[in-house]
Every structure is written in structure tokens, then in C-alpha cells.
Amino acid sequence: MKEKLLKFKDTAKSFWTRRTKGQKGIFIGSIAIVVALILAIILFTSDSKLVPLYNNLSLQEVGQIKTELDARGVPYELESGGTTVTVPESSVNSLLVDLAGQGIPNSGNIDYSFFSENASWGITDNEFSMIKLDAMQTELANLIKGVEGIEDAKVMINMPEEPVFVSESVQDASASIVINTQPGYQFKGNQIDSLYHLVSKAVPNLPSEDIVIMNQYFEYFDRNTQNGVANKDTYTYQQDVKQDIERDIRRRLQQMLGAMVGMENVIVSVTADVDFRQENRVEELIEPVDVENMEGVPISIESIHETYTGNPPVGGTGGTGEEDIPNYEATEEGEDGEYELSKETINNEYNRIRKEIVESPYKIRDLGIQVAVDEVKSKNGDEIQYLSNQEQETVSAGMASILDSIISTSIDGEYGEIQTEEKTSIVFQEFSESADTAQPTTPVIPLWMYIAGGILLAIIILLIFLLVRNRNKEEEEVVEETIGTQTSEELPEIGDEQDSESVVRKKQLEKMAKDKPEEFAKLLRSWISED
DSSP states (O other): HHHHHHHHHHHHHHHTSSSSSHHHHHHHHHHHHHHHHHHHHHHHHHHOOOOEESOOOOOOHHHHHHHHHHHHTTOOOOEEETTTTEEEGGGGGHHHHHHHTTOOOOOOOOTHHHHHHHHOSSOOOHHHHHHHHHHHHHHHHHHHHHHHHEEEEEEEOOOOOOOSSTSSSOOEEEEEEEEEEOOOOOHHHHHHHHHHHHHHHHHHTOGGGGGEEEETTTBBTTTSSSSSSSOHHHHHHHHHHHHHHHHHHHHHHHHHHHHHOOOOOOOOHHHHHEOOOOOEEEEEEEEETTTTHHHOEEEEEEEEEEEEEOOOOOOOSSEEEEEETTTTTOOSSOOEEEEEEEEEEEEEOOOOEEEEEEOOEEEEEEEEEEEEEEEEEETOOOEEEOOHHHHHHHHHHHHHHHHHHHHHSSSGGGOOOOGGGGGGGEEEOSSSSHHHHHHHHOOOOOOHEEEEEEEHHHHHHHHHHHHHHHHHHHHHHHHHHHHHHHHHHHHHOOOOSSSOHHHHHHHHHHHHHHHHHHHHHHHHHHHHHHO
16 A cells, blocks of 8 residues: 555656646646636535624624624624524524523613512612503504504603692693604504504503604604505695596406406506595485475374354444455445354474595596407417407407406496496507516526636546546556567577576576666575575
């Protein structure tokens, strides 16, 4: 084994000494490039991916975590302006458990657990009140941070002093809240009202009117506004509503029409005319109980029935009396007569309805829908097959029924009769480019990886070629030396005449004594010992 190592060492040394300076530089540079590429591939492909351990930390919490990770020798990086700590993916779960067991991160805020951990008899009333107020603010901020769309919250509560005398009334508390909302997030529906209600019920004697909420952009959130932000521009609000209506209708139509002809073969455009007039009115209506007969419910009935039979009295004062009719001829004698009176009075009660109506803040006044359909049925190379007229009429009829239904249910009926055929347009046209549709993306290998791999493969092939060629040269040289040595030893000395056997032995002994004296001496000793 030692002889093989020495032989390999000599071979490598002789190979290196026979190389020129240019060949030596190429060889060393090739080895360095190969090693660098291998290290780069190992570095990029190794399982050292850094993932977030904690996000949105304060500087105090980041300092605590950094100190602990330095003590453990765990590699980490700080991102997002020092608020995010990333560690190797393989150690995330163990670090979360270990740090939580040590109470890290500790924000320094006081919560209600402080009372159970630091209970003592030496605390004063003022200190207890301050700690209780701080704990209440912290817990309320944690509740608000749990609401969707809110990343952080700061709460300041002003608690009034308790009255000294029983006769004094308890003053109301007040609260100021600053919330850090997610970029682009808008509160919807009654979310702001629910937030006011949450804060009001969490703090004693805190009416909703004494709560102020604003975000990091100094936008005030009013519980009476539709979208929460009180100073939001009216034009922006109306445009948001209009775009939301158009987007919703366009998405529904795209799904339905795309199921008929394919998502990539249809494009839908929707234009809405929205009426933002808002009306508050009071209506006082009286309606009959029995609508068919237009009658109400009788609550009282009065009936009068009078009859009289006989002669009227004769005589009276001259001239026109108080009971006589002017310019009417009087008679001297009365005649027999009858008198009858029937009268019935019914008091009916009707439905009295009082309505306080607040109209919705917007109504769809008009709607226009434009649909473009790709008329190309199939493509086979340069051969293109288009939809026939009958197929276009069939598709157009099916789409028209869907569009009529959408328009009739979306437009408010108070704006008159709806002519759906005037509000829709269906066009068949060859698309110059296919409609943009979401295609699943597959991960691709970066281009530099292909380039590095090609260079590495070329270097490896070059090195293998050089090693094989050098090895062949060395084998040829060794074979030539061996053949030359053997030839020189085996060739008999040629004389002018053929020598006898004794002469040949004599010459061999002389040559042996000249070339190998030690072996010749051993041979003589053996002959002497035998004699």
C-alpha cells in the first residue's frame, strides 16, 4: 500500500512539473470554480430557509428575543424595519414553545394577571387604581386588535373620581382610541357601531357618545356614517358604491355566460347609473278595514224614526210671522197630511297608519350591459372555423334571457317601465388576443441555475478529458521505458564468432561482477561453501 502511495505521489509530482504555467493556472482555476459552484448550489438548496418567528413586534420585544437567540446561538434575521424576526424553519416550533415558557416576548403592559402574580398587602388605593386602569386599557386594546382589519390599537380611558357623598351624581367616563388599520381595508355594515358598543360595555359608566375612535391617518370613525369614516369624500364614496355594483353584476354574468361558451370566449362590461338621493318622509294614511266594500268598523249607531198624521192648526198672526215663509201664499184652512222621518247615523273607525320612511342611500336607476363573444369556434393551425349564423342566434337568445333577468331585478321599478332590449348589446367578434384568465403558475428553475449547471458540466468534461489524456501519455512512457530496459538486458552480446558455453559463462560472470558486485560476492561465497 505504501509503495502504491509513493508511486501515485511520484506520478502526480511528475505530471505537475511537466505542465506549463498556463496549464497550471487553468487547472487551479477550474478546481476553484467547481468548488465555488458546488458551495453555491449547496447554499441555495440546503434546508436553511428563514421563516418569521414573530411579526409586528415592538422594539422592546425584539430586544428580548434577540438577546435570547444570541445566547442560544440560533441564526436569525430582522426584517420589516426590525419588527419581524426570522429563524430557520426547522427550529420555529421549538423556539415558540421555549420562548413562551420563559414569558418572551414581554411587552411590559399590565393585564389582569398582574393581580394574581403580584398580590400584596402594601399597595395603596391610588396605586391599585392606576394598575387597574392600566390593566383595563391593555385588555381592551387586546380585544380591539382581535377585530378583523385592525393590526394594533391604543386605548386611553379617563375614569372620573368616585363621589364622596351619596347625593352627588356619578360622572361619565370617556375613552380615546387610535387603531392601526390594515392597508386598503374598509369597515362594512355595522362594524363601527359594534366597536363602539364593545368599548361602551367594557368600561363602566361609558356612554357611546363619549367615545372617540380614529385611525393612524387621523380619519375619524363615526358610528352614524355608512362606511365608518366620517370625513370620507362624497365623490369617492359614490364611486366606490358604483364600482362595487358594476363589479358584482359583471362577476355574476361572467360566471354564467362563461359556463355557456367558455370563460376565455366572453368578455362582459357593465355600466350602472346610480341615484344617490336620500329622502326622509312621514306618511299618515287612513285605510278602510274592509277594502272590498270600502267600509270601516262601526263603533256607534244612532237611529231616529218620526211619524205624524192629522190637520195642521189654522189661524195665526197677520203678516209674516216668525214661523211663516216669506213670499209664500198662506192658506186659510189646513188639509189632512202625514209626516214621517227616518234617520240613522253610523260612526265607523278606519285604519290610521303613520309611516316614517327613510329611503335607501342609493338606487340603481339604469343599467347597461355589453357582451363580446369570440366568434372563432376552433383553430387547427392556419385553418379557422367560425360560428355559423344559427349558432350565433342560439347563443345570443340564451344570453339575452339571462341579461333581461339581471336587468329587471337590478333596476328599481319606480323609474318607469324597463326596456331591456335597449340596455343590452351582444357582439360576435374574433378576439385578437385571448381574454386574460388566471392560469396556474408552476415553479420554474431560475435561468442562472441552468447556466451554472452547463458551465459546471463543461468543466467536469474538460477535466476528465485532460486526466484521461495525461494518463495515456504516462502509460505510453512507462511502456517505452520497460521495453527499452528489457531489450538491453536480454540482448546477447554479438561477437564475430560463435562463443562456446564456457566463454559465455565467463562473460556473464564478468558482467555480473561489474554491474552487481554484491550479488557476485554472494555467488562466490556460495560456491566456496559448497567446495
